Amino acid sequence: AQSVTQPDIHITVSEGASLELRCNYSYGATPYLFWYVQSPGQGLQLLLKYFSGDTLVQGIKGFEAEFKRSQSSFNLRKPSVHWSDAAEYFCAVGAMGAAGNKLTFGGGTRVLVKP
Amino acid sequence: GAVVSQHPSRVICKSGTSVKIECRSLDFQATTMFWYRQFPKQSLMLMATSNEGSKATYEQGVEKDKFLINHASLTLSTLTVTSAHPEDSSFYICSARLGGGDNYGYTFGSGTRLTVV
Numbered sequence: 252a253q254s255v256t257q258p259d260i261h262i263t264v265s266e267g268a269s270l271e272l273r274c275n276y277s278y279g280a281t282p283y284l285f286w287y288v289q290s291p292g293q294g295l296q297l298l299l300k301y302f303s304g305d306t307l308v309q310g311i312k313g314f315e316a317e318f319k320r321s322q323s324s325f326n327l328r329k330p331s332v333h334w335s336d337a338a339e340y341f342c343a344v345g346a347m348g349a350a351g352n353k354l355t356f357g358g359g360t361r362v363l364v365k366p
Numbered sequence: 367g368a369v370v371s372q373h374p375s376r377v378i379c380k381s382g383t384s385v386k387i388e389c390r391s392l393d394f395q396a397t398t399m400f401w402y403r404q405f406p407k408q409s410l411m412l413m414a415t416s417n418e419g420s421k422a423t424y425e426q427g428v429e430k431d432k433f434l435i436n437h438a439s440l441t442l443s444t445l446t447v448t449s450a451h452p453e454d455s456s457f458y459i460c461s462a463r464l465g466g467g468d469n470y471g472y473t474f475g476s477g478t479r480l481t482v483v
Binding site: 283285287292293294295296297300302341345352353354355356357358359361 | 372398400407408409410412415457459461463470471472473474475476477479
């Protein structure tokens, strides 16, 4: 069965500083990996996704993520955070075929941005 | 892009009543939709997977008679919380699976905050 771990429950970062959110996954085949952002009381917005190809993926809002198969990781980064980046971030792994195309989410990381 | 419209965004109901939540795919056909439940400050937990024209598949521990899912058309899936109780209060989010190939992914509704009093 697939699983996702986001080791950091909370991260506080100063505005303008860099941000890195960790994500580790467990899946028996090539994973489909996603990062989503959720503002309070809202649904999820896709930041970026990885299926194959270049392991460094560019997303929206200046975010990028790097897939490292050897480390089973898909960490999300942003060089300079803005106050509007304060939100909850979820890493997810998707499985095609027999697993029913379900997404499995990590526990989320709440990002707080200090002025 | 593909949009899923979820309504209502908030609902308050009395214990014992039923509440229906709708999710519509606005510009695409959603063969498969997923229903999630999210408790405060927690992650999304998959409740069930619905496929158009067939019975929903429920995750372990989810009462199918309490959480009725109907996916009668390619653009509409509904979740009905029957005989709601305060412990059913939560944030419910629907999601639709998108295409294949490079378009593979999921789009999410904006969620429904259910409060049972």
